[in-house]
Amino acid sequence: MLYQAAINYSYSQELLAKNIIHAENFEGKLSANKLIDKEQSETSNIQLENIQNNNVNSALNSLKHNWKKVVQAALYLGHKPIKTISNRSAKIYGWYTWNAADFIREWHNNEKFLYQTRRVELSFTPSQMxxxxxxxxxPGLANFLEKAKDMGITVNWLIGEPDLxxxxxxxxxxxxxxxxYALGFDGVDLDVERSQLPKNKQNIWKSGIIKTIAVIHSETGRPITLTINYKEFKNKNLINQLIGAGLSNAAIMIYISNPNRVKQIPS
Structure with missing residues (x-):
């Protein structure tokens, strides 16, 4: 559910960025008739509904102010029976899949879940790699990737080895x-948090993850997602460095069991 909230926020950022890029810009104003309106989720509309006739900075600032609403919407949708969710907002879920073998073998037995899926982060064991x-x-991977591509689902390679x-x-x-990438994956998701390293090596995490993202970006140009603890995400200098290195998306992890506290943290 929390990953779903992070995916919603990331998608809202991507959609807003596309709107800004494709909008007419006249004296810092965004032209309303140039806004993209394709498969918007309800949470995306939180950002988009107020940017007409606002300057670009105001549009970007709306992301920060509405992050709490995005989390609330994600938590709300996560408790709704799927049949009550409108088609417009159906593709809202993202999945971490650590056991690729089981997933590849079983996904077609209940492929209806794909109609509510926007992203799949798929990981492999050393033997599978x-x-x-x-x-x-x-075996079976090509069929899943082909199906995902047909449905417009992003599939990233999820890797979480600390030595990255x-x-x-x-x-x-x-x-x-x-x-x-030859198999057809869209990008890579680095699930490498500071806490995964031994305590005596945690001080290398920041410089190391920035270098890793920079190398991937330089060599491939493909989208890069970083799974990151929300406490790290509060460091604006770090976030600017990650973006400068080539980071495309962040999956913000909130490790807490109280849903009400989850909604308070981003505020």
Whole structure:
């Protein structure tokens, strides 16, 4: 559910950015008739409804002010029976999938869930990665990726090895990425949080993750998502450095069991 909130926020940012890029800009004003209106979710409208005739900075600031509403909407939708959600806002879910083998084997038995899915983050075990590197395929994976592409679902390679913030980890990653992209993945999701490192190495996380993102961006130009603790996300300097390195999206993780507290944190 919390990942769903992060995906909603990320999607709202992407949609707003596309609107700004494609809008006519005259003396800092956005032309209302140039706003893109394609498959908007209800949470996206929170950002879009007020940007007509506002300047670009005001439009971007609306993201910050409405983040709490995005979380509330995500939590609300997460408790609604799926049949009561309108088609306009149906594609709202994102999924972390750590066991790729089970998922690839079973997804077609209940593929209705794909109609409510916007993103799938798919991870592989070391043995599965070895198979991909040797055979350039994995049983059943091509069928899923083809189905996802037909439905407009983004599929990212999810990798969470702590050594990705080291030079050796970056070299290994760059050996794997060509094979992953050849299979048809849209981008990469780095689930590498500071807390995953031993305490005596946690101080290298910041510089290491920035270097890793910069290398991926420089070598591939593909979208990069970072799974990041919300406490790290409060560091504006860090976020600016991550964006400067090439970060496309952030999945903001809030580790707490009280839903009411979740809604208070981003405010």
């Amino acid at each position: 070895q198979t991909i590197m040797e055979l350039h395929k994995l 913030v080291t030079a050796n980890g970056r070299r290994k990653l760059m050996q794997w990425l060509p094979a992953i």
